Amino acid sequence: MTRIDQTFARLKAEGRGGLVTFITAGDPDYETSLSMLRGLPAAGADIIELGMPFSDPMADGPAIQASSLRALKAGQTMKKTLSMVREFRKEDQVTPVVLMGYYNPIYVYAVDRFVADASEAGADGLIIVDLPPEEDEELRPAAVEKGLNLIRLATPTTDEARLPAVLANTSGFVYYVSIAGITGTAAPDVTSVGAHVERIKARTDLPIAIGFGVKSQEQVRDLAAVAEGVVVGSALVSAIAGTLDEDGRATAETEPKLLGLVQYLAEPLRQRAEASAI
Amino acid sequence: MTEPLNTYRGGPDERGHFGLFGGRYVAETLMPLILDLERAYNAAKEDPSFQAELDSLNAHYSGRPSPLYFAERLTEHLGGAKIYFKRDELNHTGSHKINNCLGQIQLARRMGKTRIIAETGAGQHGVAVATVAARFGLPCEIYMGATDIERQKPNVFRMRLLGAKVNPVTSGSGTLKDAMNDALRDWVANVHDTFYIIGTVAGPHPYPAMVRDFQSVIGKEVREQMMEREGRLPDTLVACIGGGSNAMGLFHPFLDDRSVAIYGVEAGGHGIDVPNGHAASMTGGQPGVLHGNRTYLLQNDDGQILEGHSISAGLDYPGVGPEHAWLRDSGRVTYVAVTDREALEAFQLCTKLEGIIPALEPSHALAYVRKLAPALPKDNLLVMNMCGRGDKDIFAVAEHLSMEM
Numbered sequence: 182m183t184r185i186d187q188t189f190a191r192l193k194a195e196g197r198g199g200l201v202t203f204i205t206a207g208d209p210d211y212e213t214s215l216s217m218l219r220g221l222p223a224a225g226a227d228i229i230e231l232g233m234p235f236s237d238p239m240a241d242g243p244a245i246q247a248s249s250l251r252a253l254k255a256g257q258t259m260k261k262t263l264s265m266v267r268e269f270r271k272e273d274q275v276t277p278v279v280l281m282g283y284y285n286p287i288y289v290y291a292v293d294r295f296v297a298d299a300s301e302a303g304a305d306g307l308i309i310v311d312l313p314p315e316e317d318e319e320l321r322p323a324a325v326e327k328g329l330n331l332i333r334l335a336t337p338t339t340d341e342a343r344l345p346a347v348l349a350n351t352s353g354f355v356y357y358v359s360i361a362g363i364t365g366t367a368a369p370d371v372t373s374v375g376a377h378v379e380r381i382k383a384r385t386d387l388p389i390a391i392g393f394g395v396k397s398q399e400q401v402r403d404l405a406a407v408a409e410g411v412v413v414g415s416a417l418v419s420a421i422a423g424t425l426d427e428d429g430r431a432t433a434e435t436e437p438k439l440l441g442l443v444q445y446l447a448e449p450l451r452q453r454a455e456a457s458a459i
Numbered sequence: 460m461t462e463p464l465n466t467y468r469g470g471p472d473e474r475g476h477f478g479l480f481g482g483r484y485v486a487e488t489l490m491p492l493i494l495d496l497e498r499a500y501n502a503a504k505e506d507p508s509f510q511a512e513l514d515s516l517n518a519h520y521s522g523r524p525s526p527l528y529f530a531e532r533l534t535e536h537l538g539g540a541k542i543y544f545k546r547d548e549l550n551h552t553g554s555h556k557i558n559n560c561l562g563q564i565q566l567a568r569r570m571g572k573t574r575i576i577a578e579t580g581a582g583q584h585g586v587a588v589a590t591v592a593a594r595f596g597l598p599c600e601i602y603m604g605a606t607d608i609e610r611q612k613p614n615v616f617r618m619r620l621l622g623a624k625v626n627p628v629t630s631g632s633g634t635l636k637d638a639m640n641d642a643l644r645d646w647v648a649n650v651h652d653t654f655y656i657i658g659t660v661a662g663p664h665p666y667p668a669m670v671r672d673f674q675s676v677i678g679k680e681v682r683e684q685m686m687e688r689e690g691r692l693p694d695t696l697v698a699c700i701g702g703g704s705n706a707m708g709l710f711h712p713f714l715d716d717r718s719v720a721i722y723g724v725e726a727g728g729h730g731i732d733v734p735n736g737h738a739a740s741m742t743g744g745q746p747g748v749l750h751g752n753r754t755y756l757l758q759n760d761d762g763q764i765l766e767g768h769s770i771s772a773g774l775d776y777p778g779v780g781p782e783h784a785w786l787r788d789s790g791r792v793t794y795v796a797v798t799d800r801e802a803l804e805a806f807q808l809c810t811k812l813e814g815i816i817p818a819l820e821p822s823h824a825l826a827y828v829r830k831l832a833p834a835l836p837k838d839n840l841l842v843m844n845m846c847g848r849g850d851k852d853i854f855a856v857a858e859h860l861s862m863e864m
Contacts, residue, residue: 236763237631237749239640240486240647246630258761284484285748289762311484311748315474334487338650343491361488362648 184277184305185330185353188227189388189409198405199227200447201390203281203414204439205248206231206265207257208421213431214252215265217421217439222276224440225447228390228410230308233262233282240310242365248418251429259290263302270303279306279332279353287320296323306330306353314346321350330354335381337361337373344384354388354410355381359395365415368394375407402449413446467714467791470782475664475752478788480781483663485751488647493751497665499570504672509565516561517676520594521551523558525677527684527842532812533828540695540835542828543688544845545681545709548818554847555677555705556587560656562673564591567654574649575599577656578642580607580635580701581773581820582614583847584658589623599623602642604634607772614851632766635776639750659702660780663751667780674708681842682712689840697722697831698844699823700794701738701774703783705846714791723783724827726769727796738767739796740779741787754781770799770859771819773847801826803859806849818847819855 182190192199202221207214221229234249234257241249266278280299287295287309299307307329312320314333324331330353338361339347348355357378359369369391378389391404392412404411420442424434470477483493503509517523526546534542547555567575575592576599579585585601592599601618605627608615618625631637639662646655660667660674685693696713698706700723713719728737737743740755747756749764757765757777769775786792797805805825809817817825824843832841849856857864 237636237640239643239750240488242644243630250631253763283748285756285758285764286762288748288753289745289758289760310486311751313483313485313487313490315490316482316484336486336488338488338491340491343494347487358488361650363644366648 183328183330183353184275185228188277189354192227192409197450198408199390199410200225200401200443200450201228201230201392201410201412202226202417202443203230203232203412204417204421205234205245205252206262207234207252207255208248208418209251209425209429209431209435210255211257211261211265213435215268217436218265218269219272220436220440221443222273224443225451226276226443228277228279230279230281230412230414231262231266233259233280233286235283235286238283240363242363242415244365244415244419244422247422254429259286259295263298266299266302266304277305278303279308280304281308282310284309284312292320293323296320296327296329300327300329304329306332308332308334308356310334314350317350332356334358337377344381348385351387354390355385356412357381357389357391357408358393359391360393362393364393365419366394368396369400369404371403371407374404378407398446398449401446405450417442463717464789467786467789468711470785471664471668475668477782477785479746480753480784481664481667482753483751484748484753485663486647489643489663492646492650493663493665500566500665500669503566503569509569512565513562517558521557521561522549523676524680524684525549527681527688530813533809536812537829537832539832539837540839540841541837542832543840543842544815545677545842547677547705547844547846548848552587552590553850554583554587554818555674555708556584556658557590558676558708559658559670559673559704560587560591563654563656564595568595570654572652572654573597574653575656576602576642576645576653577658578602578635578638579658580604580638580775581771581851582607582611582618583773583851585623585625586614586617586621588656589618589621592623593621600645601625602628602638602645604628604638606633607635610772610855611851634766636764659704660707660782661702661750661752661754661778667752667782670704671707671711671782674704675711677705677708677844678710678712681709685840685842692716692719693840693842694718695720695722695831695835695839695841697724697824697828697841698846699724699774699820700779700783701726701776701820702778703780705844707780707782709842709844710792721792722827722831723792723794724823725794725796726771726774726823727798728768728770730798731796735765736768737796738769738775738777740777741784741794742796746784749778752781754778754784755787770802770855771823773818773820774823795827797823797826803856805829806856815845816849817845818849819852821846
């Protein structure tokens with residue numbers, strides 16, 4: 182059982198959905214980002230997605246692209262991202278860390294070395310946005326060998342014919358993209374999301390986390406009612422952006438603002454757990 | 460890898476790979492769309508009426524075949540190979556880009572798509588897309604980097620006149636690669652009704668093969684025209700490479716004719732030794748994955764994409780079509796780079812000797828012809844693809860030559 186499997190088992194026992202939080206490694210700088218990363222579990226994050234910055238994140242919206250560019254400008258590299266995971270893992274052996282990003286920085290780092298280093302650093306899973314099942318054979322065997330969960334995205338455009346291919350080598354959880362579009366833009370429609378999630382559940386026992394466009398407590402509550410997890414990303418990196426000074430540097434507001442928002446978004450899930458405990 | 464293959468025209472495989480290169484590196488949201496596009500394109504290829512419609516549009520709307528012109532004074536001046544220009548700058552809209560756009564809009568119509576989007580750098584592809592969208596009455600949005608909009612005002616105005624909406628792209632660095640990112644973002648958000656006309660032999664499969672097929676009309680015509688003129692095939696082919704669509708169109712029909720020497724000319728900018736000072740992804744880049752395919756890219760040691768530089772906005776792309784990457788590694792095509800300065804000199808030479816104002820893109824090919832032709836025998840038949848006309852570039856040239864307009 183990986184940390185991700187253990188986390189979803191625990192959430193199930195607690196009778197609540199999990200909050201999956203996304204921040205970009207190195208945004209707005211290495212030290213602030215590491216400090217925020219360390220604060221996420223206490224603020225209410227059950228699983229952490231850590232973005233590996235890329236200059237051309239074509240499936241992401243403006244907020245996440247901007248956060249990637251801030252991190253790169255501040256000197257973030259793949260090595261530094263892995264070192265952040267290592268530092269985080271020294272203090273937290275429970276919270277899963279999923280590395281999320283695009284294939285090119287991994288390919289240039291060298292795929293086998295990346296998988297080995299990520300696993301050694303204490304990462305638990307990988308989401309590689311532009312590496313569909315059709316192209317993953319140079320990475321999948323190494324990830325399986327090192328026990329890293331390979332988490333795939335299913336989308337509203339993933340039809341019945343294609344779903345088995347998407348689910349075939351997925352482990353940990355399935356990330357359901359709630360809108361046909363890019364991150365952080367339109368708001369998901371809970372009714373249609375529920376129908377899609379049912380469709381996926383008919384074909385897999387894996388937990389499902391829903392993301393793209395989640396911004397409010399209401400959305401977290403409603404989506405957690407139809408799936409095992411809710412992913413928040415653009416709203417968090419936008420909150421970070423809102424606290425930066427005019428040169429894009431962190432201020433005293435940056436960390437409290439981010440962690441405060443995580444705490445706020447986690448509330449409906451924690452209340453739910455208390456309610457079901459009674 | 461220098462062992463010759465039986466054929467260089469067999470690619471891609473059924474998953475869109477040209478050896479190590481190509482493929483479909485896209486987010487899941489896009490994957491069903493490009494699979495759908497592939498099915499539709501395969502069906503269209505088998506349908507004789509599709510090719511017949513395209514042939515008719517090429518002949519009567521675009522003005523094909525374009526002439527194969529003997530550049531007599533340039534030949535005399537260089538004193539070597541017999542130089543021919545394939546005159547694709549005489550096509551409707553002034554470049555080879557229309558060949559591909561007519562093909563893709565026919566496919567969009569067959570698929571029942573009602574909205575067209577595209578990316579553009581210099582604006583030649585954008586103008587060609589806006590043109591075919593107007594011709595077939597479909598609404599059209601063009602993504603263009605804010606920086607490029609500033610550099611290429613006449614083409615922006617043309618697109619607007621043709622009824623297209625030009626969306627300035629400010630994300631990233633506001634150039635062609637960012638325009639492509641934003642066009643892909645538009646596509647995933649509007650999958651139900653939108654067709655994305657990619658302008659070069661890059662992007663996820665099936666685009667590289669599909670755009671190549673539509674552009675191959677260039678090389679097919681050259682074969683026939685040269686047989687008619689000289690009674691044999693050419694000996695040497697030269698074309699410029701940004702993404703590489705005009706070059707692929709000229710080269711592909713000749714890849715299995717071993718006697719034909721083939722040269723692709725990249726944009727060497729300030730020189731390929733200057734960090735981030737050129738756009739020569741094959742002569743000065745490394746393999747990587749961007750915009751849906753694996754190919755040679757301008758990138759740093761951490762896999763972050765670089766901007767590149769070229770005097771020509773049409774060559775200013777950090778990648779290159781995956782089939783070119785494969786042809787490079789297999790040794791079938793020789794890829795070289797020329798600098799901004801060499802391209803400018805060739806631009807002036809051609810203008811004065813032949814009365815043809817070339818675009819800055821084929822000026823790169825011309826600059827290499829200047830180096831190559833003098834060393835070749837006089838009976839060497841050399842064809843250079845004059846893939847675009849230079850009207851759009853006169854402002855940039857005036858600035859570089861410090862001339863008053």
